Amino acid sequence: MPELVVHAASRLMALHGDAGLARSWLLQAWDHMVQPGSSMGDNLRIKLIVTLEAGLDSLDATWLARIEAAQLSRPRDANLQYLAGMACLNRQLWGKARQLLSQAAVGLQDATLHRNAWRALAVLAEQREDTAAASEAYKRAAQV
Numbered sequence: 272m273p274e275l276v277v278h279a280a281s282r283l284m285a286l287h288g289d290a291g292l293a294r295s296w297l298l299q300a301w302d303h304m305v306q307p308g309s310s311m312g313d314n315l316r317i318k319l320i321v322t323l324e325a326g327l328d329s330l331d332a333t334w335l336a337r338i339e340a341a342q343l344s345r346p347r348d349a350n351l352q353y354l355a356g357m358a359c360l361n362r363q364l365w366g367k368a369r370q371l372l373s374q375a376a377v378g379l380q381d382a383t384l385h386r387n388a389w390r391a392l393a394v395l396a397e398q399r400e401d402t403a404a405a406s407e408a409y410k411r412a413a414q415v
Contacts (some may be wrong), residue, residue, distance in 0.1 A: 273300040277315055281322040290326025294334055297322065305341040317381045320354045329363040335362070342371070349378030353388055360391055369395050376411070388414040 277300050280293040292404075300319055304311045311319075325340075335358055342348070342355040356371030372388045372395075380383040393408035 273303055273311060273319075275314060276300045277319045277322060281318055284322055284325040290329045291331075293322065293326060294330075301337065301341075306343070311382070316350055317384065320350050321385070323354060324357050327358055330358060330361065347378070349380070350384065353384050355377060356388070357391065358393070364395045365395060365398065382415050386412045389415065 276296050277305035279297045283293045284290065284297075297319060300311075300315075301323075303309060304316055304319060310317050323334075336349070338355050342351040345351055352371045356375055357369050359365075359368035359371060369392065372392050376385065376388040376392065379388060389408050389412035393405045393412065396402075396405035396408055
């Protein structure tokens with residue numbers, strides 16, 4: 272039951288629990304989500320992505336490879352682009368993060384993910400000392 276697993280992992284992360292444990296719970300739901308023709312609904316997919324995002328600071332190489340493989344297998348999936356971009360941002364892979372988040376920001380339907388993508392792009396622009404791009408990204412985040 273992916274719904275139950277995602278909800279339990281989300282709750283664990285909200286309570287500042289063990290992110291590794293939450294990811295181990297999410298593995299089957301993740302595998303189900305990335306299968307071609309998956310019947311997983313958008314709301315559950317987004318909740319799974321948000322739950323994984325909450326633990327990106329402790330993401331291991333195996334999960335990073337899973338995320339990248341899923342994103343590469345579905346290059347037009349804005350939600351996977353977002354997650355991969357945020358993972359790259361967390362790993363300080365600035366150029367790749369900017370590329371993925373820029374692509375994701377165009378296609379994201381969820382308002383929270385959309386806003387977060389623009390805010391992350393603003394932070395990346397600030398790091399490059401590109402105040403015009405940072406200002407524009409913050410403006411777009413505020414408009415979501």
